[in-house]
Amino acid sequence: MLFSRKQYIWIVISCFVALILFSFIDLPVSKAIANPDPTARPFCQFMYIFGEMASSVFLVVGSAIFFRAAKYKSHPLVRVWNIFFTILTFLLALFMAVMMITFRIERLPDPTLATIIILFVLVATWILCDRFWLLKQDQTAILRLERVAYLLIVYSILLNMVINVIKPIWGRVRFRDLLSDYSNFSPWYLIQGVAGAASFPSGHAANAISAIGLALYVDPSKPGRVKKVFYFGVIWGLTVAISRVFFGAHYLSDITMGMFISISLYVFLCWLFRLKEHHAGLRL
Numbered sequence: 001m002l003f004s005r006k007q008y009i010w011i012v013i014s015c016f017v018a019l020i021l022f023s024f025i026d027l028p029v030s031k032a033i034a035n036p037d038p039t040a041r042p043f044c045q046f047m048y049i050f051g052e053m054a055s056s057v058f059l060v061v062g063s064a065i066f067f068r069a070a071k072y073k074s075h076p077l078v079r080v081w082n083i084f085f086t087i088l089t090f091l092l093a094l095f096m097a098v099m100m101i102t103f104r105i106e107r108l109p110d111p112t113l114a115t116i117i118i119l120f121v122l123v124a125t126w127i128l129c130d131r132f133w134l135l136k137q138d139q140t141a142i143l144r145l146e147r148v149a150y151l152l153i154v155y156s157i158l159l160n161m162v163i164n165v166i167k168p169i170w171g172r173v174r175f176r177d178l179l180s181d182y183s184n185f186s187p188w189y190l191i192q193g194v195a196g197a198a199s200f201p202s203g204h205a206a207n208a209i210s211a212i213g214l215a216l217y218v219d220p221s222k223p224g225r226v227k228k229v230f231y232f233g234v235i236w237g238l239t240v241a242i243s244r245v246f247f248g249a250h251y252l253s254d255i256t257m258g259m260f261i262s263i264s265l266y267v268f269l270c271w272l273f274r275l276k277e278h279h280a281g282l283r284l
Contacts, residue, residue, distance in 0.1 A: 008267055015260040022253035023187050027175075029245070029252055036176035036248035044247040049104045051240035052207035054214075054233075055156040056100070059093035060122050061217065062149035064129040069146040072139050089153065094122055141219070148216045151273045155213060159265055163206050163258065167198035174199040176248035188253035202241065202250045205258035209237030213266060 003011065038045040063086050070082035097118050102111045134142065171192030173184050186192055188200050212233035218226045241255035250258075 018256050026251040026253050030175040034175050034248035044243040047240045047243040051204045054211040056093045056097040058152040058156050059089045062153050063090040064126050065145045065149045068134040069142050152213045155269050163203045168194050170200045171195040171197045172200040173197040200254045202254040202258035204244050205241035205255035206262040208240035209259045209262045211236045
């Protein structure tokens with residue numbers, strides 16, 4: 001479950017209108033609510049550390065799916081490919097989780113212990129997915145989930161590539177890095193060039209709202225569950241995005257563009273992968 005064509009058009013219009021409005025109120029809003037001190041905003045610090053975990057979730061769940069799908073492959077080389085991809089995606093999930101968590105927690109007493117804990121959590125997640133979910137699925141369901149897993153992994157990789165290409169080119173200075181007189185503030189529509197700043201668009205907002213993709217893993221014959229997972233992704237994405245403004249890391253226009261890019265890429269990939277379920281994405 002995602003958006004109909006009409007709903008997506010409304011999202012485009014809403015984001016366009018919001019960006020026009022935020023051209024005028026970005027700085028005043030940030031001046032009114034932002035506080036980059038992590039001790040003053042522990043919730044924002046939590047979201048900073050864990051807000052982009054959707055990518056790791058896509059990878060570790062995809063790893064379990066690729067492993068279970070291998071048994072349904074008739075050609076030995078295809079089965080080997082699935083096992084290889086099982087290992088590769090799990091290692092990528094571990095790498096991304098370790099990078100996001102250990103490098104964002106200041107004064108971490110023991111990074112090695114933290115890595116071991118993260119590994120344990122990911123292994124436990126993998127086993128739980130396989131034992132209590134995938135083993136109950138028939139061949140048709142597993143092969144559908146495999147297709148979804150490929151889509152979400154491609155989505156996560158492309159999304160981060162797009163965001164991290166735009167950021168340094170746009171070169172917008174974060175609110176918390178502005179001079180005391182705010183003279184180096186720039187509206188979102190002015191490209192500053194490569195200058196070491198990377199506020200626009202928000203990577204946290206883009207990755208957080210991508211959690212709506214978890215709804216694709218849910219059995220499409222159970223629309224109630226699909227909606228619950230989808231709305232969880234929406235709430236998670238909005239919460240992380242807004243926390244970034246309160247933390248002084250982004251402006252309202254940054255998080256709006258980040259979420260818009262994320263949703264647009266997701267809609268495009270759902271169409272590209274030709275998912276036939278109604279909840280899978282925009283049906284063109």
